[in-house]
Amino acid sequence: MSTGRPDTSETATRSADDTGGINTYKGEERALRADRLGTPGLLLSVLAASAPLMVVAGVMPTVFGVMGVVGQPLLYVILGIVLMLFGVGYAEMSRHVHNAGAFYAYIARGLGPTAGAGASLVALVAYSAMQVGIYGILGFEVSGLFATYLGTDLHWWIPALVSVAVVGVLGWLKIDLNAKVLGVLLVVECALVVIFDIAAVGKPGPEGLSLHAFNPETLTGAGLGTALCFCIAAFVGFEQAPVYAEETSRPQIVVSRVMFLAVGYAALFLAVSSWALTVAAGPSSIADTSLKEGPGMLFGLTEERLGATFTDVLHVLFVTGMFAALLSFHNVVARYAFAMGREGLLPAGFGRTNKASGAPATGSVLQSALSVVVVLAFALTDDNPVGDPTAPVLHLFTWMGNVGALGVIVLMAAASFAVIAFFVRRGAGRAQAPRLVASGLAGVALLAIAVFTVRDFDVLVGSGPGSTLNWVLPGVILLALACGLALGAVLRRTRPDVHARIGLGNEAFQLEKAAEGGPDGPR
Numbered sequence: 001m002s003t004g005r006p007d008t009s010e011t012a013t014r015s016a017d018d019t020g021g022i023n024t025y026k027g028e029e030r031a032l033r034a035d036r037l038g039t040p041g042l043l044l045s046v047l048a049a050s051a052p053l054m055v056v057a058g059v060m061p062t063v064f065g066v067m068g069v070v071g072q073p074l075l076y077v078i079l080g081i082v083l084m085l086f087g088v089g090y091a092e093m094s095r096h097v098h099n100a101g102a103f104y105a106y107i108a109r110g111l112g113p114t115a116g117a118g119a120s121l122v123a124l125v126a127y128s129a130m131q132v133g134i135y136g137i138l139g140f141e142v143s144g145l146f147a148t149y150l151g152t153d154l155h156w157w158i159p160a161l162v163s164v165a166v167v168g169v170l171g172w173l174k175i176d177l178n179a180k181v182l183g184v185l186l187v188v189e190c191a192l193v194v195i196f197d198i199a200a201v202g203k204p205g206p207e208g209l210s211l212h213a214f215n216p217e218t219l220t221g222a223g224l225g226t227a228l229c230f231c232i233a234a235f236v237g238f239e240q241a242p243v244y245a246e247e248t249s250r251p252q253i254v255v256s257r258v259m260f261l262a263v264g265y266a267a268l269f270l271a272v273s274s275w276a277l278t279v280a281a282g283p284s285s286i287a288d289t290s291l292k293e294g295p296g297m298l299f300g301l302t303e304e305r306l307g308a309t310f311t312d313v314l315h316v317l318f319v320t321g322m323f324a325a326l327l328s329f330h331n332v333v334a335r336y337a338f339a340m341g342r343e344g345l346l347p348a349g350f351g352r353t354n355k356a357s358g359a360p361a362t363g364s365v366l367q368s369a370l371s372v373v374v375v376l377a378f379a380l381t382d383d384n385p386v387g388d389p390t391a392p393v394l395h396l397f398t399w400m401g402n403v404g405a406l407g408v409i410v411l412m413a414a415a416s417f418a419v420i421a422f423f424v425r426r427g428a429g430r431a432q433a434p435r436l437v438a439s440g441l442a443g444v445a446l447l448a449i450a451v452f453t454v455r456d457f458d459v460l461v462g463s464g465p466g467s468t469l470n471w472v473l474p475g476v477i478l479l480a481l482a483c484g485l486a487l488g489a490v491l492r493r494t495r496p497d498v499h500a501r502i503g504l505g506n507e508a509f510q511l512e513k514a515a516e517g518g519p520d521g522p523r
Helices: 008-016 039-049 052-067 074-094 100-111 111-148 157-172 175-202 224-233 238-247 250-279 286-293 297-342 362-382 393-425 432-456 457-461 469-494 494-503 506-515
Strands: none
Touching: 008 100, 039 111, 039 238, 039 250, 039 297, 052 074, 052 175, 052 224, 052 250, 052 286, 052 297, 052 469, 074 100, 074 224, 074 238, 074 250, 074 393, 074 432, 074 494, 100 111, 100 238, 100 297, 100 393, 111 157, 111 297, 111 362, 111 393, 157 297, 175 250, 175 297, 224 362, 224 393, 238 250, 238 297, 250 286, 250 297, 286 297, 297 362, 362 393, 393 432, 393 469, 432 457, 457 469, 469 494
C-alpha cells in the first residue's frame, strides 16, 4: 500500500549512494560535503556543546545550593543510564537515516512528516535559544576579566557582539577548522578540571574522602525535579552527532560510536567532578557554600589548592569553553536550517551551501542575525551598572538556556517513541526487541523529566510563583511545536510532494536522480 512517500528502502538508498550521491545532481549545493569528519573530530564537536567548565562552575553550584540536592554526582550517573538507553535506539536509527536535521528527520520517519515538521521548528528554536543564552554569561564574564585584570569597565554586550561576529565567521568556514578550534579548547578545559579533581582528592575538606554524595538518600527534596532539568542540560551535545552524519566518513559506524563515547565520558566526567566539589567543600556544607558563592565556589577551591595563577587560567578557560559551546551550537543550528531549507520547511535559499567551503552558509547567517537581535534587545533594556550581575544579562542566559533545555528534552522523548514506530513499521523482529524496550523506557523517563521541568519552571528561571514567565517561556516551545505542526498540515494539503519528502534529506534527491536515469541524470 502506497504511503505517498518516496521509496526509502535500504536497497534504493544504497543504489543511489553508489552513484556518487547528490553532489552530481542539480549542483552540489544541495549536499553537505562528505568525509570531512572522523571519530575524533565529531566527538570533539559534540562534546564542546556541553561546555564542561561552565557546567562545573555554573550548573553544579546551582544544583547544590539553590535546589539543595547533595546527591548530584549520583544524579549524573542515573541520567547517564537513561541517556544510554535513549542512545540505543537513537544510534540504531542513525544507521538507517542520515540527515542534518537529525531529531526532526527521525521523528518524521517514525511518527510521520507532519510530526517531523513540528519537531523541526522546536529543534531550531531550542538550539538557537541555548546558543543565544550563552552570549549573556560569556559577555558578563569577559566584562569581569577586563575589570579585574585591566581595570577597565566594559559593558557585557560589547564582548557578546564581538563573539557573535567571530562565531559567524568560523561558521562560514570549513568544519575542519571548527573541529580544530573546538578540540583545542575542550582538551585544555577538561584537563584543568581533572587537575582540580585530583587536587580535591589529594587535599580534601574537613570531612575527608566522603562518598556521601552517592547515597540514594541524598536524592530528596523539593528541588529534585528542577535538578533533573539542570543536570540533563549538562549532557546536551551528544545527541547532535547525527546532525553531522552527512559530513562523516562511515556514518553508520562513526555516529553511533561518538554518541555512546560522548554520553559515557560526560557521565563519568560530571559525576567525578561534582563529587570532587563535595569532597573539597564537605558534603554537609556544600549546599550552603554553593548558595553563598555561586560560580565563585570553584575558583575559591582551586585557589586554595592550586594557587592564584592556576585560578586565573581557569577563569580564562571558563570564557573559552563557553565560546566553544557557542561555536558548536551555531554549527548545529546552521545545519538544521540547511536541512529544513532543502526539504521545503524553510525558503529554498537555506538549503544551499557555501561553494568554497561546503558550509551551510545561509543557516549560519540566520543564526548570527538572530543572535545580534536578541543580544541588542537585552542590551537596550540594561540600565544596570557595569559589572552588576543582575537582569537582563544573566536573565538572557537563564531564560534562553532553560527554554532550550526544555525543547531538547521534549525532542528526545519524541524521538524515543519515533524509533519504536519506525522499526515496528519495518517489521521489527526479536532481534530489535531490546532496542525498542530501551527506547520506550528512555521515552517515559524523558517525558517525566519534561513534566517536572514545566512544573518547576519558576525555580529554573527564578521568577517566583504566579509570574507570567512561568508559562510564557515554556510556551515558546509549545508555540514552535504548534507552528511546525500547522506548517506540516498546510504542506500536506497544498504541496503533498514536499510533505512526503520531510525527513528524507538527500535520499529524496538521490532517488529522484535514479528515477531520471542514474548518475548523469535523464537519459
